[in-house]
Amino acid sequence: MKPYILYIAALIIFISSCQEGKEHTAPAIYPRDSVAVMTSFGVNTLVSDSGLIKYRIVAERWEVNQAKVPSRWIFDKGLFLEQFDEKFHVEAYIQCDTAFYFDQNKLWELRGRVRVRTVDGLRFSSEELFWDQNSHELYSHKFSHxxxxxxxxxxTYFISDEHLRHYTISNSKGSFVKGKFGSGTENDSILAAPDTVKAKKRLPTTPSARTVR
Incomplete structure (x- = not known):
């Protein structure tokens, strides 16, 4: 009988120790509090707008985060963006080191070695460029070339339509061929002259255009 008594005593001790135990829990972590809705690597994709394919995005890393205010797409490893016309011809390409797209405001913010080239042969470079798709404008408050x-x-200030066909640069200097803009022939030397166009500075469309981090 003694083995059974020892077994019952051990079972009672085990049950009582389980009842006295405390559960240690941590607060729940909800994905929408901090985690991106989507993070993709090695991206090469087409994006449509109003039912038409308008852009091609190439990026090493693409994050879609709706938890941040305002919500945004984040390209922190660089971005190459092509823009197409209705016939799927390339109108322009844009590349930069870092990019943010504020989807609710339809505002692009490009940072670091921004380069733009259009089908007309125009080339633009700066350390900053905003693209407001609501007003169909491109603008920069930093030195632009x-x-x-x-x-x-x-x-030091640049503003243009989104096709880069009508633009204004203020506080600027430039050069042009005398045969096209003054007397002389097209083979004449380049004439340097300050740009006389002055533009009233345009503030970013939303507070997010000033501070995004």
């Missing part, structure tokens, strides 16, 4: 087939300009 613009080269066209027949002139070269640079200045």
């Amino acid at each position: 613009l080269i066209t087939p027949d002139r070269e300009m640079q200045g």
